[in-house]
Amino acid sequence: MKPFIELKNVFFEYKLNGPDNLKAVNDVSMTVIKGSHVAVLGRNGSGKSTLARLIAGLEQPGSGTITVGGYEHDGGAASLEIRRKCGIVFQNPDNQIIGTTVEEDVAFGPENLGVPREEMIVRIDDALKAVGLTEKKKSAPHLLSGGQKQKLAIAGILAMDPECFILDEATSMLDPSARKDFIALVTSLVKERNMTVINITHDMEEAVLSDHVYIMSEGTIVRHGHPAEVFDDIDLLKAQGLDVPVHMDIAQKVSDLTGRARTPLADFTREGAAEDIIRMCKGISCLKTTEGDSTGKYNGRVCEEKTHETVLDVSELSYTYSRDTVFANDALSEVSMSIRRGELFGVIGQTGSGKSTLVQHFNGLIKPQSGKVTVLGFDTSRKDGIREIRKHAGLLFQYPEHQLFEETVYKDIAFGPKCLGMDEDSIHASVMNALEIVGLGEEYASKSPFELSGGQKRRVAIAGIIAMEPEILILDEPAAGLDPAGREDILRFVNDLADSGTTVVLVSHNMDDIAKMADRVLVLKGGKVMSCTSPEELFSENDVSEFGISLPVITEFMMFMRSFVPGLDVSGFTADACAESIVSVLSDGKVVSA
């Protein structure tokens, strides 16, 4: 079969200011058969996005050839034809919508291709129907949700009669349910039309859907093959800073504990992993080692109501956007909750459940309309306390790197402390301390924040709040959009901050992160409190889907395991803890600490 996409020894360089150019793509060859589903994985900056642009005809290779659907890139007419055949969906939903209405945006591609108006109208209707946006035809794009915007991008491509979708981290800015929706849509469209998909992603759950994965590092392909085979090499995944699918991670941990090897290629599916785990545990009477206690947490902080004072108290808080107008929209209704000193408090719920509105009350950005918010003894509705509150309760929004503005990292981090009126010496000390906490060396202090990588910018932005030495740190999705290694780093130091006594409020869509880190979790739905308890209790027996949230992936697998292993404790949230509880139930003997 003739390949649909073929790359032969492709090189591509970005010109930099210095003497060396950045080799973004370095001698890459690949062939993709029509109708196949390819995943490309790798760290941020590994050249994945450049590869996508090269294939889509948006960049010209420095050397080597790229052939798509029988056309070879020439930077002219053939490249234009390739662009038509390969539709690309980018990461940021907002920055790829050109039209002022949904309909006009879908029309943009066909307009460029010179499609006659009558045919264009038919194509638009078909495309909108295929993605389920027919009712939004006349809407302005800013009124759509993130998930709908990405579906609009798909519709815009469909109207150009494409043969291939290229997804460039298209789901990384969506919440989990929108993500699932989007992938389901793409998968069904592709099947229907025998299209090819190239999905550049960090999400392992998406990657396992592919029939061939490529792992990129520093512009080269370090490994490729069927996902079952590539993912079986857990050491490789870890070395490349990628996530390991949880069931494989647990299987590996069980193998470490029992001293028995995993069955090669068996653990790719959940079923296979479960079977393999049970096999490895059979007849084991003694575990090799168990280190420390297995609370299933990064760390077990104890913040009892009796011993730990309340630092933040919300009572009967309600808030309505655009009150007294036809647009009135209840964001919060009768929310009561309190946070204790030193705890890591998780806030979860669907997009639009009121999380963001709630946390903006925590440092007085929003004044309560009814009800009361007390932060460290100050009432946020009073004007005189706001300064004190801002000093002690630091709030960081999503994608905080977008607020950087100074010439150097040092100055930017010092902005907050300066606004608070700290003196030069203490500013210097707190800036340096903050840099160290976020894991950036002193050499970064004099760099421009704009020349850093995405993950580093994120750390600088977080350091900007840490430098204000807040007693309460409120973080809205601090790790969103980063690659797995970057996300792990950030969550690690957030957890360390909580350990060292800072009260942390963590808003997140990632149930696994919340389960692992939080001491207590608040679940919001439609502006109401659904539950406020420990993650162990929340995720153990409840049917959480009625709260509009999903189980952590790891808990889902443990519940699946429990159908084979009755009496299994599913309250662990790390692979280590889960492996231990499985082994302790399955092994004949008791858990023996070494």
Add this chain to the structure above:
Amino acid sequence: MKDITLGRYYPGDSIVHRMDARFKFFISIAMMIGIFFLTGVLPFAVYAIFLMVLIILTRIPLKQIFLSLKPILFIIVFAFVINLFSYQGTELWSLGRLTITYEGLYSGLRMAARLSLLIITSSVFLTLTTTPLNVADAMESIMKPLQKIGFPAHEISMMMSIALRFVPNLMEETDKIMKAQSSRGAKYDTGGVVARARGLVSILVPLFVSCFRRAEELAIAMEARCYNGAQGRTKLNVMKAVRPDYIMTGVCLLVLAVVLFLEFVRF
């Protein structure tokens, strides 16, 4: 922030709303030129009645119409006062060297009426009843003949519509950045000039950076969808005049003719 509207477009489905924007554009220019010739009470009154009828047809509340006068209220009052005192003739009232005459009063009122009618005319035909996008499209269509002599009509219209498209995003972003910097202790409403200017920098720099980033990403997204300039491009929304457009234009021009007739042929 989501319910912001651009300009002062007042949604509706009246005959004026539905009219081809190019025609509305021409009518309002013709009307505005006509208004400059008016001096008599009768022509003013007839024209005002005509506008009133149009306003009733559009179902736009009178409050909205008056709001459109607000930005130039000062100019209207200023013109009125200057006129009031700067004519010689039959004395009405005087205080020291300031004298108000009948002629002055009449001229002041005329000036105020003229300015108000100008604004109301453009509001009724354009700003209140036509979406900014339609205005942009009309401009492109009107400028199209100039394309032959190298005038970038398509590019200008594309730029206008993209700008319109991103206004809500940038407003949302400004709001977010302001809140983020406020969380870091920045103050925008208190402090001296220097402190405030510094505060402004902390908003503007991130906003510019974000604009550049968006522009870059958008350019690539446009290229990915085969954008290649105006060449060989078709359009979804073609402006096509229909019979009601011609009828409305005829009616408006007729009214204008009557008003001018009343002005120049005094009885």
